[in-house]
Amino acid sequence: EDQVTQSPEALRLQEGESSSLNCSYTVSGLRGLFWYRQDPGKGPEFLFTLYSAGEEKEKERLKATLTKKESFLHITAPKPEDSATYLCAVRDTGGFKTIFGAGTRLFVKA
């Protein structure tokens, strides 16, 4: 059965303090790994899709990387507006079913 584990559960950073969020996954065959951002009272908002080990994607202060067993979301010089819950999800080769991890709540203090 597909599994997604995210760590840490919560992360508190000072503005400008770079860090990384981890997503470990177990799937029979990976079709895609997704990162989403969720703000309070809103639905998850798509950030990145990664397809194969070694792939990297960047958007502003965020960079996502992928290995055969885990993905990292690197946040460089974060700002308070980066505060949100970051969710990781996987889709296996068996179909379109998409399984989410529990998320990492990020707090960035000015």
Added chain:
Amino acid sequence: DAGVIQSPRHEVTEMGQEVTLRCKPISGHDYLFWYRQTMMRGLELLIYFNNNVPIDDSGMPEDRFSAKMPNASFSTLKIQPSEPRDSAVYFCASSLRGRYNSPLHFGNGTRLTVT
């Protein structure tokens, strides 16, 4: 693009009552998903449809839950009878099959409170 539209945004009901949640997917999307989000269990997939046909309903918790998609632009999730443990935020999402790695696009959810 209006995005995925869910209604109502908030629903408060008493135990034993029927609850119907509604979703309008993004036009042209051929996959539709229903998720439930709680603090304890995170985002759980309940059911998903392809071209209005249910493909996987293994996440539907019990017979009290049912979902339908009568056409490409509308889906409902019904709970009858509702129980306090059903309290959660219910999200609808849609996607386009064109590429297997197409992301899900979520609505802003319905917050359900069963008292």
